[in-house]
Amino acid sequence: MPPNHNPAPPVDLADEPRQFALLVNSVTDYAIYMLDANGYVRTWNPGGIRIKGYQPEQVIGTHFSRFYTDEEAGAGVPLRNLQTAAAEGRFSAEGWRVRQDGTRFLASVVIDPIWNGSELIGFAKITRDITERFESEQRLQAAQVALMESQKLEAIGLLTLGLAHDFNNLLTVVVNSLDVIGGRTQDPRITRLLETAMRASDRGVLLTRQLLTFGRGQVLIAEALDLNALIVANRELLGRAATDLMQLTLDLAPALPMVEIDRSQFEAAILNLVSNSRDAMAHGGHIRLSTSLKRAHLPAEAPQQERLFVCTEVADNGCGIATEHQARVFEPFFTTKDVGRGSGLGLSQVFGFASQSGGFTELHSLPDGGTTVSIYLPVCENP
Incomplete structure (x- = not known):
């Protein structure tokens, strides 16, 4: 005979509050919780524990502004967000929030007002941690910028390489001609001029080598x-x-x-x-x-x-x-x-x-x- 188990009682799928509670308490990727009309936390789900680090007894009954940075809390941002949600029917934004251990994370936030007839009785708030996505986008942007810079420098290098080779060929003719002239004259005035021209040519050869190195044409x-x-x-x-x-x-x-x-x-x-x-x-x-x-x-x-x-x-x-x-x-x-x-x-x-x-x-x-x-x-x- 099968072992005698004590299975959990079946869930009444017609019990909507029970269904909703099961749904909310099964979500760990989103912090889903209720606020009263003044912004105090009334419920807390496992997603809130995972994302923000607070246990229910640590956060229920406290004001939700504790999740904001000190700068935004001091500027009244939490209250303005609730006012926007009440006036426009929804508030959504991305911003930096604070975990229980003091670390910051980038959050995608949605706040919906809850009405009982014409009376505002609270807010439903959903928070998702999008820090990893943000960091991935930042890395991608940095890689794209680096690639564009690399491609630009590569194009400049190819242009430089062609010019440097032509310039080097011209300098070779100049230097060889100066050598020939130097071997056929003993006039000290011409010799001094030749030495000046050779120094200038040597400088040109050095510049050409620098160009070839940049263009990856220097062996x-x-x-x-x-x-x-x-x-x-x-x-x-x-x-x-x-x-x-x-x-x-x-x-x-x-x-x-x-x-x-x-x-x-x-x-x-x-x-x-x-x-x-x-x-x-x-x-x-x-x-x-x-x-x-x-x-x-x-x-x-x-x-x-x-x-x-x-x-x-x-x-x-x-x-x-x-x-x-x-x-x-x-x-x-x-x-x-x-x-x-x-x-x-x-x-x-x-x-x-x-x-x-x-x-x-x-x-x-x-x-x-x-x-x-x-x-x-x-x-x-x-x-």
Whole structure:
């Protein structure tokens, strides 16, 4: 014979209040509760416990304004929401609310008035936690912005690459011609002019290399390197670039893994960043060059695709970069410096080197609050 169970009595489906109570008490994704006409909580369901953290005995009989932020409660927002619901037949909105533990969450709220004839006897209130949806939308928007910036820089890079190749070909003709002329004259006046022209040509060759690096047209000679050792080896050069007005300090994390990069391009990138920091502090300041091991993901990849990078940062306490200019700082020829003080190719070289090396760059800057530029380079997979 079957075991002797004591089943629960069947629910009378014709008992509407009983049905309603079962429905409300079965919902955990929504806080569904009743308020009296003055906004005091009269009922509480499991959804309210899960979303807001209060047990029924903690919240029933208290005013629902406790769920609002202090700023909104002080401004009378809860009362206005009830007045809107009573006057218009419904109130709905999204806003930040407060849990029992003090944390905030983004809520989708609906308030409906309850009438007994012409008498307002209370309100039905439904709250849903939409924080996760909001954060997902924020991540999606950030990814879309990053993708648009990446596509824009990629397009600029392709244009730059074509121009740089043509410019490089022209410079090759100029340099070769100057060499031929130099070998056929002993006139000191012409020799001095040739030397000036050669220096200008060398400058043009350097600019072309910076353009090619940004456009990923420069062939990099990659080798496994210890960034700390490379920075220390260039400390004297970096100190001269910083000048005596600056305090240059190194903060190098020990035992960093190797990275596979082009030595000369990394040296040029660090020199560019130190020079930029120097130019941002006309009356002196502090430049900090640091290295560290970090987990991060490429801007075009999902956050879950994290990997190890060696991060090199150059930070200063200079004038900073205006917010409206920060999205353009890695574009070639864009500069915030006065005419004649910069080509606008320094940061584009840094960007191109990092991208071509399988990494990326980040910039954090505040007007009058200094600037930090970070170069993320992937660690060697097979050191």
